[in-house]
Amino acid sequence: MIRIRTKLLIYFATTLLLMMALFYFHGQSNQQVTNLYNENIDHLFLLNEMTKSTNQAFQALQIYAHEPLPDNLSSYEEERHYLEALQQEFAAIETVGIPKKNVLNLMATFLEQTQKTVDGRQNQDIPQYSLYLVEAETTADYIHEKIRDLINMELNTYQDLSLLMDEKVESTKKMGHAIIIAVILLSMLFAIWFSNGITRTINKLTWAAQEISKGKYTVQDVVVPRRDELYFLTDTFNEMKQNIIESMNEIEEKARLKHLLKEMELRSLQNQINPHFLFNTLNTISKTAYIEDAERTSDLIASVSALLRYNIGNLDRDTTLKDEVDIVNEYFFIQNTRFGGRVEFIQNIDSTCLSKPIPCLTLQPIVENAFVHGIENIAKGAKIELIIYERGETIYLEVSDNGVGMDQQTIERLLDPKKEEGTPPSKKGSGHSTGIGLINVINRLRLFDKHSKVSIDSEPGKGTRIRIQLQK
Secondary structure, rough: OOHHHHHHHHHHHHHHHHHHHHHHHHHHHHHHHHHHHHHHHHHHHHHHHHHHHHHHHHHHHHHHHHHOHHHHHHHHHHHHHHHHHHHHHHHOOOOOHHHHHHHHHHHHHHHHHHHHHHHHHHHHHHHHHHHHHHHHHHHHHHHHHHHHHHHHHHHHHHHHHHHHHHHHHHHHHHHHHHHHHHHHOOOOHHHHHEEEHHHHHHHHHHHHHHHHOOOOOOOOOOOOOOHHHHHHHHHHHHHHHHHHHHHHHHHHHHHHHHHHHHHHHHHHHOOOOHHHHHHHHHHHHHHHHHHHOOHHHHHHHHHHHHHHHHHHOOOOOEHHHHHHOOOOOOOOHHHHHOOOOOOOEEEEHHHOOOEEEEEOOOOHHHHHHHHHHHHHHOOOOEEEEEEEEEEEHHHHHHHOOOOOOHHHHHHHHHHHHHHHHOHHHHHHOOOOOOOHHHHHHHHHHHHHOOOOOEEEEEOOOOOOOEEEEEEO
């Protein structure tokens, strides 16, 4: 992913590097011209200084020849040493050619002649120092002439080089102007491309937001090809749109479930005729049967009373798996008495799961559904099994029977509430004791915990297994 800030930094860094390279190249070119100019000027200064130093050395020699005093000798020695230093500096210059060799040879001859002049003067050999003094003067004139020729030659060479350097400077200027124009054009193209990429995405988001504000939630997702901040913005916008759609569907589903719940409560109330009176009457009958030593009848009436007590109340109330298992046991005792022991009820329950909250009347209607629609017409070998266990962070509730089973169309109708809406009331399943069918149980479970899952595994003639998954 390349962020917008990174793109801008890369653009500015590239532009800055190009400008720096341009300035560096231009500076290097100017430096070359300056170095060449300084080199030639220094060379000319050196040649001029050699001429001047030769004259001064000869003048100091003349003064010493006429007045051989220590101070005059010291002045000559200083001029000689300075001239020798200039000679060495000139010899170190990286140039070759006959003019340079001639100047060096003449200077060596001049220094030799001046030294012999000094030696002759100190030895009072007048013919010797007079001869060498004249020769030194002649050599100094040759040195002046050769250096003048060398200076003229250097000036001619410098003039040619100067023309070449002027052309190079002009070429560098043109190249610099071309680079600046290219950078400006590229900057304009980048600005247009970059701004279009941003505004195009913002326009798409604006249009999609306007459509959503009008209630049109089926607009297509905004797609951005480049992975930058706008990509994440559009991705978040698409997720927000999807969440709005899911929230609206969830609200509609909850409204439908609440309507269904109210309908079932009303139906339950319609089916209940003075439940408190009936409950008190059953308690009285149970006590009477117990006094008359009809204990089984008393237990049966007590189970009916417990079942009635559990059914009285608001279906919205929550309970625990323990209470649900207890009421299933009461219901099975009643049904076992009814069927005369021809139905086997098997329980395999993990006690650590019984504290899990669950909607009221969840297990008992499922077990009742197994009796009513599964094994009621089986004469022998009927079996219902209740299993409760946990795996990881999930609690599983399974109710299975070996009854008549159901086809796939019935399974889909039970699991899909929208398919159930068009079913006539006479076709909707409901229990004998509660008036609550399997569909109502599934809907209330989804309303209680949207992460809950219900699955039905059944085939005609092969029994049915209903599994409920709850998060711990």
